[in-house]
Amino acid sequence: MKQTAEIEQVARTDEIPIVLTEEARKFTQEVIKRSGERVDWCYQCGKCTAGCPVAFAMDIEPSRVMRLVQLGQGERVLKSRAIWLCVNCQTCTTRCPQEIDPAKVMDTLREMAMEKGYAADREVVTFFNSFLDNIRRFGRTFEPMLVFQYNLKSGHFFQDADKGLLLLSKGKLPLRPSGNSESIRRIFEALEGRKR
Amino acid sequence: MTTYAYFPGCSAHGTAKEYDQSTRSVCLRLGIELNEIPEWVCCGASPAHAVNPLLSLALVAKSLDLSPSDQIVTGCAACFNRFKTALYTLQHDKPLWEQVKQIVQPTRLNGREFRVVHLLEAICDDFGLDNLKERVTKPLKGLKVACYYGCLLVRPPKVMVFDDPDNPTKMDELMKAVGAEPVEWEFKTECCGAFHAIPHPEIVLTLTSKILQAAKDAGADVISVACPMCQINLDLRQLDLKKQGKSFDIPVLYFTQILGLALGIAENELGLDRLIVDPRPRLREKLDGRGG
Numbered sequence A: 001m002k003q004t005a006e007i008e009q010v011a012r013t014d015e016i017p018i019v020l021t022e023e024a025r026k027f028t029q030e031v032i033k034r035s036g037e038r039v040d041w042c043y044q045c046g047k048c049t050a051g052c053p054v055a056f057a058m059d060i061e062p063s064r065v066m067r068l069v070q071l072g073q074g075e076r077v078l079k080s081r082a083i084w085l086c087v088n089c090q091t092c093t094t095r096c097p098q099e100i101d102p103a104k105v106m107d108t109l110r111e112m113a114m115e116k117g118y119a120a121d122r123e124v125v126t127f128f129n130s131f132l133d134n135i136r137r138f139g140r141t142f143e144p145m146l147v148f149q150y151n152l153k154s155g156h157f158f159q160d161a162d163k164g165l166l167l168l169s170k171g172k173l174p175l176r177p178s179g180n181s182e183s184i185r186r187i188f189e190a191l192e193g194r195k196r
Numbered sequence B: 001m002t003t004y005a006y007f008p009g010c011s012a013h014g015t016a017k018e019y020d021q022s023t024r025s026v027c028l029r030l031g032i033e034l035n036e037i038p039e040w041v042c043c044g045a046s047p048a049h050a051v052n053p054l055l056s057l058a059l060v061a062k063s064l065d066l067s068p069s070d071q072i073v074t075g076c077a078a079c080f081n082r083f084k085t086a087l088y089t090l091q092h093d094k095p096l097w098e099q100v101k102q103i104v105q106p107t108r109l110n111g112r113e114f115r116v117v118h119l120l121e122a123i124c125d126d127f128g129l130d131n132l133k134e135r136v137t138k139p140l141k142g143l144k145v146a147c148y149y150g151c152l153l154v155r156p157p158k159v160m161v162f163d164d165p166d167n168p169t170k171m172d173e174l175m176k177a178v179g180a181e182p183v184e185w186e187f188k189t190e191c192c193g194a195f196h197a198i199p200h201p202e203i204v205l206t207l208t209s210k211i212l213q214a215a216k217d218a219g220a221d222v223i224s225v226a227c228p229m230c231q232i233n234l235d236l237r238q239l240d241l242k243k244q245g246k247s248f249d250i251p252v253l254y255f256t257q258i259l260g261l262a263l264g265i266a267e268n269e270l271g272l273d274r275l276i277v278d279p280r281p282r283l284r285e286k287l288d289g290r291g292g
Helices: A004-012 A022-035 A047-051 A062-070 A074-078 A091-095 A102-115 A122-138 A143-154 A161-169 A182-195 B017-030 B045-051 B053-066 B077-092 B094-104 B119-135 B170-177 B201-217 B228-235 B238-243 B255-262 B280-287
Strands: B002-007 B032-036 B071-074 B115-118 B144-148 B222-225 B252-254
Touching (some): A022 A062, A022 A102, A047 A091, A062 A102, A074 A102, A102 B045, A161 B238, A182 B094, B017 B119, B032 B119, B053 B077, B077 B228, B119 B170, B144 B201, B222 B228, B228 B252
Parallel strands (some): B002 B032, B071 B115, B222 B252
């Protein structure tokens, strides 16, 4: 057991008594910089996890994701399924007593995971890619093509196939896209130009 | 007559056709003019900002640039959320907005002060509930409604500035104004699982079954929604839940459809026949012999 005086000495220092490697520190700083969110303010109250509707399905709960970011555990976080299961309901963001926006941090983590080519949840990544491809091609989401493309690429060929005819009979399946890609070509080109 | 630029959102041309249809009918009846933004583009929804926030902002900026009016209305909670987020960025993060403009190269954006409202605000706040009451020809007496707001209308509150994020009442007040009875329940702003309907339908089934059960337990005859994503998750997924032995059989209508009925608009004009759980038998049972 430590002497009281020694404990007080530790408590007075401003330094966190956890030593991060240079790589770990860089990861924490990059997340803070890119998200604009003070992840270092998180004190693990757990409200984000308590209110998260999809925490039950996550491998790492939101409050633990925040802690791992503080500790610079980049690989564990970016390779987690949790960041893809976050559904952006904004409950955590609404409730965080430290006014951190964990949903925005999740956006940043997904962007970073994408850049590294990590796709721990193949279904969600395939869905996002299909969705963005739809926008690029049609300027708008063309729902039948989106579902078709997702089913094809994810290998879930017949998912919701039973609902297609029903939706068609209800007049809810358009046969051709209503938008066009011309108007947003410049946006995608400009974004790709920035990456290069 | 109030005029808005109208942003229908992508699902208005597909799975939420009846939302667009009933929105146009109701607005026509109330004298609210909707001018669809020509060549509007997708707001990017969750997938865009989830992996590329800059793309998400650029897509909204493009539609703002195309908008014929500075006052914009949309019925989709997700589109509304993306528009409000873009406007928040414009107001609070100038350097980021400059980057967005570099990408979009807008021609008519500078100097404009945009106001983006959800259709609920256009009707409840701008048109006004007192005015609305005078237009009701068929009050919906006896109809118990669970008003479901979902996530994106109300959260995050500092961006949306819509209503109380935990217990919103705007739609409830609207239901009262047309003679219906909103029920008290605790799932008004619980998440339906949103886009997981495609990559992880099992998550959506878990979440929607809780919401549907809560609405039934509260004694609701129907659920009223203000978002195409919420609607399809709560309505269409009842088919899958039935296969799991959970039969809810509770109709999920857009608030515009319920409002339209009270204004005396014909059922087919409101697209009631397009809903998966057919609301007509329940409505007939509850509203038979109503006054007006």
